[in-house]
Amino acid sequence: MGKLSPDAILKAIGKGKGGVAVAHNKLTAEKETVRIPIPETVTLPMLQHIGAPCTPTVKKGDYVGVGQIVGDSDKYVSAPIHASVSGKVIAVQDVKLANGKMAPAVTIESDGEMKLFEGIEAPRVTNKAELVKAIRESGLVGLGGAGFPTHVKLNTPEDKDIDTLIINAAECEPYITVDYRECLENSWNIMGGVYTLQEILGFKRVIIAVEDNKPQAIKILKDIADSDIDHGNIVRLMTLKSRYPQGAEKMMVLSATGRKVPAGGLPSDVGCVVMNVASTAFVSRYLKTGKPLTSRSVTVSGNCIKDPMNVRVPIGMEFQQIIDFCGGFTEEPYKILSGGPMMGTAVTGTDVPLLKSNNAILAFSKNAARIKPERECIRCGRCHAACPMSLIPTQIEKFAALKDAEMLSKLGTSVCMECGSCAYSCPAGKPLVQHMRLAKEVMRQAGVK
Amino acid sequence: MSDKTILTVSASPHTKSSGTVTGIMLDVIISLIPAAFAGVAVFGIRAALVIAVCIISCVLFEFLSRKIMKRSSSIGDLSAVVTGLLLAFNLPVGIPIWMCVVGSFVAIVIAKQMFGGIGHNFANPAITARIVLLVSFASAMTGFTAPAKNTVDALTTATPLAHLSGIDLSGDISAQMDMLLADGDLPKFFNMLFGVRAGCIGEVCSVALILGAIYLILRGIISIAIPGSYIATVAVFMLISSGFNVTFTVYELLGGGLLLGAFFMATDYSTSPITMKGKIVFGIGCGILTSVIRLFGSLPEGVSYSILLMNIAVPLIEKATAPKYFGFIKKKKEKKAKEGAA
Ligand code: SF4
Numbered sequence: 001m002g003k004l005s006p007d008a009i010l011k012a013i014g015k016g017k018g019g020v021a022v023a024h025n026k027l028t029a030e031k032e033t034v035r036i037p038i039p040e041t042v043t044l045p046m047l048q049h050i051g052a053p054c055t056p057t058v059k060k061g062d063y064v065g066v067g068q069i070v071g072d073s074d075k076y077v078s079a080p081i082h083a084s085v086s087g088k089v090i091a092v093q094d095v096k097l098a099n100g101k102m103a104p105a106v107t108i109e110s111d112g113e114m115k116l117f118e119g120i121e122a123p124r125v126t127n128k129a130e131l132v133k134a135i136r137e138s139g140l141v142g143l144g145g146a147g148f149p150t151h152v153k154l155n156t157p158e159d160k161d162i163d164t165l166i167i168n169a170a171e172c173e174p175y176i177t178v179d180y181r182e183c184l185e186n187s188w189n190i191m192g193g194v195y196t197l198q199e200i201l202g203f204k205r206v207i208i209a210v211e212d213n214k215p216q217a218i219k220i221l222k223d224i225a226d227s228d229i230d231h232g233n234i235v236r237l238m239t240l241k242s243r244y245p246q247g248a249e250k251m252m253v254l255s256a257t258g259r260k261v262p263a264g265g266l267p268s269d270v271g272c273v274v275m276n277v278a279s280t281a282f283v284s285r286y287l288k289t290g291k292p293l294t295s296r297s298v299t300v301s302g303n304c305i306k307d308p309m310n311v312r313v314p315i316g317m318e319f320q321q322i323i324d325f326c327g328g329f330t331e332e333p334y335k336i337l338s339g340g341p342m343m344g345t346a347v348t349g350t351d352v353p354l355l356k357s358n359n360a361i362l363a364f365s366k367n368a369a370r371i372k373p374e375r376e377c378i379r380c381g382r383c384h385a386a387c388p389m390s391l392i393p394t395q396i397e398k399f400a401a402l403k404d405a406e407m408l409s410k411l412g413t414s415v416c417m418e419c420g421s422c423a424y425s426c427p428a429g430k431p432l433v434q435h436m437r438l439a440k441e442v443m444r445q446a447g448v449k
Numbered sequence: 450m451s452d453k454t455i456l457t458v459s460a461s462p463h464t465k466s467s468g469t470v471t472g473i474m475l476d477v478i479i480s481l482i483p484a485a486f487a488g489v490a491v492f493g494i495r496a497a498l499v500i501a502v503c504i505i506s507c508v509l510f511e512f513l514s515r516k517i518m519k520r521s522s523s524i525g526d527l528s529a530v531v532t533g534l535l536l537a538f539n540l541p542v543g544i545p546i547w548m549c550v551v552g553s554f555v556a557i558v559i560a561k562q563m564f565g566g567i568g569h570n571f572a573n574p575a576i577t578a579r580i581v582l583l584v585s586f587a588s589a590m591t592g593f594t595a596p597a598k599n600t601v602d603a604l605t606t607a608t609p610l611a612h613l614s615g616i617d618l619s620g621d622i623s624a625q626m627d628m629l630l631a632d633g634d635l636p637k638f639f640n641m642l643f644g645v646r647a648g649c650i651g652e653v654c655s656v657a658l659i660l661g662a663i664y665l666i667l668r669g670i671i672s673i674a675i676p677g678s679y680i681a682t683v684a685v686f687m688l689i690s691s692g693f694n695v696t697f698t699v700y701e702l703l704g705g706g707l708l709l710g711a712f713f714m715a716t717d718y719s720t721s722p723i724t725m726k727g728k729i730v731f732g733i734g735c736g737i738l739t740s741v742i743r744l745f746g747s748l749p750e751g752v753s754y755s756i757l758l759m760n761i762a763v764p765l766i767e768k769a770t771a772p773k774y775f776g777f778i779k780k781k782k783e784k785k786a787k788e789g790a791a
């Protein structure tokens with residue numbers, strides 16, 4: 001007994017770092033990514049990222065080449081949208097997005113040629129300012145699901161001592177395997193991205209983080225970390241025990257460096273930049289070719305999909321067409337998700353376009369959705385034990401119902417990242433994430449931070 | 450295409466753990482079964498009757514009170530069965546049957562449903578019922594039969610705790626313990642472990658209770674925080690007050706309702722703190738109260754009173770032990786940030 005560390009005791013009594021053990025269901029892990037045939041049309045919404053929406057820069061009837069800008073914004077936190085096929089612009093109008101919101105979009109009818117836009121050339125990048133500018137022009141946003149413009153992330157404030165780059169290959173959401181396949185199929189580009197970013201931005205160390213349930217990826221990433229280029233032994237591989245939400249940015253920073261991002265802060269506040277592994281590989285490819293972000297890999301899976309696989313898809317292709325390419329449905333889907341089962345959005349229809357940040361399309365039948373009837377809270381505390389942010393969701397739910405914004409603020413409601421661990425664990429089937437959103441809304445309306 | 454199928458849209462997450470309230474209660478019931486069998490084995494078939502009456506009347510009261518209050522039926526969550534079992538475990542085998550029914554009424558209707566049912570009650574139903582019965586019918590509630598005498602009119606004897614409380618702590622404790630053991634007033638250690646001693650139906654068999662507790666901990670139903678800190682606190686108190694007499698301490702730990710209370714009643718979700726720190730404070734509080742009552746009070750046993758008192762203190766404990774959320778910044782900085790924003 002005497003030898004137990006406080007940490008071990010905390011683990012033994014069930015209060016570690018929070019999080020939940022979810023079934024991995026990585027059905028598509030061992031399948032090579034397939035390039036999808038050129039679609040007849042693509043629809044490119046002007047809001048595919050966190051930040052200011054773009055405005056269309058083309059009009060109906062224009063001819064565009066692959067990689068040509070079709071929408072841009074003069075705001076800093078934004079990323080331009082590029083044509084993902086060559087052809088004629090047939091419409092510029094509002095469309096419905098996967099999250100139910102409406103946004104203006106440019107629809108292009110493909111000429112089937114995939115002709116590259118002439119203006120494309122590899123950018124010249126020797127310093128941070130050039131890199132940030134180039135990355136903005138590439139239209140890159142976080143490919144891991146959040147969709148935050150990458151150039152903003154890389155343009156770390158000068159007054160802060162940023163010493164650590166974390167490459168996130170954890171991929172802790174069930175079903176999704178795009179990052180895993182990226183490691184297996186694209187390791188050279190990942191390596192290129194890691195070393196370019198390290199060199200230009202001068203990180204003192206780079207930590208590549210992957211969950212221990214991906215041995216093949218670990219092997220490849222280890223080679224990258226042990227590579228000869230790495231003279232100063234700066235790049236290191238870190239294997240994490242697989243646990244959701246290990247890949248969440250704040251959790252990642254904590255596991256890699258032991259530092260806690262302050263509430264309301266960013267990883268840069270504690271000297272870190274976190275990059276998704278696929279985004280890292282894209283940086284390397286882009287710097288070599290200058291070809292902007294016009295396609296991405298997406299996991300099409302779930303028990304209703306006939307032939308689950310990872311496909312390389314032009315941005316803006318319709319969900320239904322992508323699903324059809326994967327053999328369509330085996331049974332009537334009950335829920336279709338854009339993104340993973342823990343944090344993804346349930347879509348109202350499959351007539352929505354694929355966005356830059358969509359890493360998965362999942363279709364589930366009613367049985368697979370595992371619905372629990374909602375009961376009264378029994379105060380079991382599982383939601384709190386599961387919360388990686390150490391919140392007490394059941395308490396927050398109560399104060400949200402009372403519209404007590406002050407109390408909600410005291411309870412730290414705003415640090416909730418909507419990871420879903422609480423609702424996943426709740427035996428009473430409470431929709432706690434919905435309550436958390438409501439609580440944030442109560443705070444927003446009261447003007448409380 | 451898409452308009453053919455009607456898709457369900459709901460908030461994330463879109464997958465859930467398999468745990469349910471009913472499942473949790475079922476696990477608690479499973480964990481109590483060894484102790485129930487032990488109770489019947491030690492005290493005879495009447496113990497089974499008491500258990501059955503308590504369970505049936507608890508479920509019935511749960512059903513009726515929900516019906517009368519026009520609330521959705523909740524007997525499906527099996528929590529009333531758990532309450533019935535625990536209530537029976539806290540009664541002596543010779544208790545008149547009608548008192549079991551009264552106890553069930555107090556537990557379910559007064560302590561639980563009047564406050565809104567599962568999750569809303571602040572006092573542990575089984576403990577409240579036990580205390581109400583104890584106060585109202587003291588002699589029936591403390592008429593403990595010696596084990597293995599399977600009739601109602603069996604001889605009543607004192608529980609091990611009652612004998613222990615007769616010990617003069619300022620005198621030579623080991624000599625007094627040896628005498629009690631030699632006279633057969635205190636059961637042998639082996640009998641203490643397997644429940645061959647006087648006491649309430651469910652509290653006597655330590656081995657069965659520990660088995661059940663291990664099951665609950667392994668299944669993740671309870672954390673060891675409350676029972677661990679509770680029992681450890683009592684142990685420390687007993688060790689110190691007995692001048693580190695291990696036999697005395699062990700008999701104190703096993704001789705009353707401590708194991709039953711610590712593992713199965715103090716851990717009741719509704720009436721104990723949610724956070725880890727809160728649980729530990731709660732457990733230590735229960736331990737201190739139990740020890741003080743046993744050592745300095747006029748009662749030999751104090752588990753029920755301690756847990757009930759600590760139940761009342763839960764909101765206070767939760768306030769005082771509120772966890773720091775991830776990235777919590779101290780007030781000073783927060784103020785600064787606010788000023789900066791303004
Ligand atoms: S959704 Fe929010 S409250 Fe729930 S576990 Fe995640 S961070 Fe905690």
Ligand code: SF4
Nearest residue numbers: 377378380381383426
């Ligand atoms: S997990 Fe559900 S039942 Fe348990 S305390 Fe949280 S909200 Fe209540």
